[in-house]
Amino acid sequence: xxxxxxxxxxxxxxxxxxxxxxxxxxxDREVEGRPxxxxxxxxxxxxxxxxxxxxxxxxxxxKGSGKVWAFAGSVPHPSTIEALGMTLLRVRQEHWKPTxxxxxxxGRHATRNVVHLDRxxxxxxxxxxxxxxxxxxxxxxxxxxxDIAGGAEPLGVGLYLHGELRSQIPKGRRRVLD
Amino acid sequence: MVLExxxxxxxxxxxxxxxxxxxxxxVVRVNTIKATVERAMRALDDEGxxxxxxxxxxxxxxxxxxxxxxxxxxxxxWLYGQEEVSALPARVxxxxxxxxxxxxxxxxxxxxxxxxxxxxxxxxxxxxxxNLGRLSALRSNxxxxxxxxxxxxxxxxxxxxxxPFDMEAFDRVLVDVPCSCEGxxxxxxxxxxxxxxxxxxxxxxxxxxxxxxxxxxTREGGTVVYSTCTFAPEENEGVLDWVLDREDCRLVPFxxxxxxxxxxxxxxxxxxxxxVEHARRIYPHLNDxxxxxxxxxxxxx
Numbered sequence: 001x002x003x004x005x006x007x008x009x010x011x012x013x014x015x016x017x018x019x020x021x022x023x024x025x026x027x028d029r030e031v032e033g034r035p036x037x038x039x040x041x042x043x044x045x046x047x048x049x050x051x052x053x054x055x056x057x058x059x060x061x062x063k064g065s066g067k068v069w070a071f072a073g074s075v076p077h078p079s080t081i082e083a084l085g086m087t088l089l090r091v092r093q094e095h096w097k098p099t100x101x102x103x104x105x106x107g108r109h110a111t112r113n114v115v116h117l118d119r120x121x122x123x124x125x126x127x128x129x130x131x132x133x134x135x136x137x138x139x140x141x142x143x144x145x146x147d148i149a150g151g152a153e154p155l156g157v158g159l160y161l162h163g164e165l166r167s168q169i170p171k172g173r174r175r176v177l178d
Numbered sequence: 179m180v181l182e183x184x185x186x187x188x189x190x191x192x193x194x195x196x197x198x199x200x201x202x203x204x205v206v207r208v209n210t211i212k213a214t215v216e217r218a219m220r221a222l223d224d225e226g227x228x229x230x231x232x233x234x235x236x237x238x239x240x241x242x243x244x245x246x247x248x249x250x251x252x253x254x255x256w257l258y259g260q261e262e263v264s265a266l267p268a269r270v271x272x273x274x275x276x277x278x279x280x281x282x283x284x285x286x287x288x289x290x291x292x293x294x295x296x297x298x299x300x301x302x303x304x305x306x307x308x309n310l311g312r313l314s315a316l317r318s319n320x321x322x323x324x325x326x327x328x329x330x331x332x333x334x335x336x337x338x339x340x341x342p343f344d345m346e347a348f349d350r351v352l353v354d355v356p357c358s359c360e361g362x363x364x365x366x367x368x369x370x371x372x373x374x375x376x377x378x379x380x381x382x383x384x385x386x387x388x389x390x391x392x393x394x395x396t397r398e399g400g401t402v403v404y405s406t407c408t409f410a411p412e413e414n415e416g417v418l419d420w421v422l423d424r425e426d427c428r429l430v431p432f433x434x435x436x437x438x439x440x441x442x443x444x445x446x447x448x449x450x451x452x453x454v455e456h457a458r459r460i461y462p463h464l465n466d467x468x469x470x471x472x473x474x475x476x477x478x479x
Binding site: 057058070071072073074075076079080081082083084085086087099101104105126148149150151153155172173175176177178 | 212213217218220221224225247248249250251253254255299300301302303313317318320321322324325326327328329330331332342343344345
């Protein structure tokens with residue numbers, strides 16, 4: 001298997017409208033810039049402590065530049081259908097970014113880079129507000145949780161920079177709650 | 179008035195008419211992919227939101243609030259706003275974890291997300307719709323519910339293609355067709371303003387094509403459920419009768435704790451196959467819901 005830099009022509013460009021399954025490892029890679037399944041699993045584990053076993057029943061696919069989808073069913077590869085499972089992660093940028101829905105579904109397994117908010121801070125986060133939050137861990141994308149019905153539950157993704165937690169909740173998902 | 183044409187079918191016309199004029203109760207379904215019914219109820223309790231659990235389906239909660247979208251459990255994707263009776267067909271289809279299931283007229287997704295939950299988000303669920311705008315609503319609804327076993331296609335359900343999938347047939351298909359929507363009058367009082375018999379007859383042709391294709395892509399011994407939210411026999415028993423004549427399938431009885439009436443075998447001089455009596459008609463006054471029609475078919479046996 002070749003490296004993209006060796007110019008032997010084996011490495012293809014990403015096809016934007018097609019679902020391609022992620023290669024198992026970097027050595028299996030046939031499309032330039034595409035992450036491997038291994039890299040995605042490692043990232044969830046290193047960044048958030050989510051064990052690879054959580055994704056055991058899911059295959060990973062890329063459609064659109066750098067949009068990684070998690071799918072529990074079975075389809076042939078490649079596929080030109082509209083959607084496959086849920087969008088999980090944005091790659092092909094300096095810092096990989098999990099989606100709100102991906103974090104709500106899988107973020108409950110996170111043990112690292114999780115910031116827990118009280119009800120008032122959670123309310124402001126869900127409304128889309130940025131706020132000052134005490135945090136002595138890594139900067140970057142965090143899983144943001146709060147307590148509901150007797151347990152912690154992920155609200156979505158926050159970006160922590162310079163003492164500030166910036167809400168990454170998409171406009172259509174923001175709510176003003178009590 | 180359009181509803182008068184159904185007077186011969188309804189046992190208590192006054193109650194039927196009165197129910198059609200009342201607004202619908204606000205109902206949500208608990209999305210069991212993300213929360214148990216108990217935890218969702220506890221979250222509503224903590225917010226002081228009142229509710230009542232439906233006896234026939236404990237996943238359905240009738241809420242006191244008119245705006246369930248502004249609650250914490252809704253934000254987390256634990257709740258899905260769904261008219262009570264529209265939760266019936268997925269229950270009748272009874273999909274099992276690991277199966278291959280098709281929802282050919284899927285958007286905006288209340289029944290699709292319910293199917294995914296009944297399958298424990300395993301197996302392969304294919305959702306199709308002909309309208310791209312509605313498909314995009316379906317996709318965001320499914321993602322909010324945390325559904326990952328879903329493949330979404332865009333096309334006309336009358337010529338649905340198995341080509342993108344590595345399977346020869348589905349185990350179960352939920353055929354919830356576009357219809358004249360008379361049964362949704364409590365939600366949209368304007369529904370009947372544009373009603374015409376030619377629309378009913380035209381859409382019945384589309385429904386026949388969709389149901390026929392659904393039977394063709396279902397494995398021998400597999401299940402197809404046909405549903406509409408209309409009272410018109412042309413779109414209900416008439417469509418079943420047409421497909422029974424052409425495809426290898428039969429109507430089978432099913433159980434539900436909802437109050438229902440059997441399908442009708444005669445309408446406006448037409449006579450339908452006796453077995454359409456196994457289908458269920460649901461009028462708004464029977465369970466304080468919208469109007470609905472639901473039938474269960476077994477393929478090739």
